[in-house]
Amino acid sequence: MTTEDRQASGRLDLPESEWRERLGDQEFRVLRREATERPFTSALNHECRSGIFLCAGCGAELFRSDAKFDSGTGWPSFFEPIAGAVDTRRDFKLIVPRTEYHCTRCGGHQGHVFSDGPAPTGLRYCNNGVALRFRPAPECEPTRANPPGGEE
Numbered sequence: 001m002t003t004e005d006r007q008a009s010g011r012l013d014l015p016e017s018e019w020r021e022r023l024g025d026q027e028f029r030v031l032r033r034e035a036t037e038r039p040f041t042s043a044l045n046h047e048c049r050s051g052i053f054l055c056a057g058c059g060a061e062l063f064r065s066d067a068k069f070d071s072g073t074g075w076p077s078f079f080e081p082i083a084g085a086v087d088t089r090r091d092f093k094l095i096v097p098r099t100e101y102h103c104t105r106c107g108g109h110q111g112h113v114f115s116d117g118p119a120p121t122g123l124r125y126c127n128n129g130v131a132l133r134f135r136p137a138p139e140c141e142p143t144r145a146n147p148p149g150g151e152e
């Protein structure tokens, strides 16, 4: 049974031991232990192609590339998730409460949401890059060179 098969039935609820097997060490610490990756370490900071950002835990579609912006924080940042893709929860780990958010499907921790984002939402979803995968839109695939008048 593949991950995609399980997704079709709704939520992906796995025991910790299985998450440990599926995920890399850093992925596990972020997604299942709410660790935060060091800033400016994710290649996705610079990902500017159009496409979809997926949960690294279960493959759920979380953010569209057109909601991504450069926050300068060193973490991939978005002003809006795909509807219903993430759930939020108050987090009191630091002195100032933050709003944690996680993948609705598998519960994997993604990041924190702050209210200093750009229009139209004014929100900043500050996401751990290691908790995401990027899937480029089909039109980003290299197309075969087919210049006009190529027969000459």
Ligand SMILES: [Zn+2]
Binding pocket: 055, 056, 057, 058, 059, 060, 103, 104, 105, 106, 107, 108
């Ligand atoms: Zn997930």
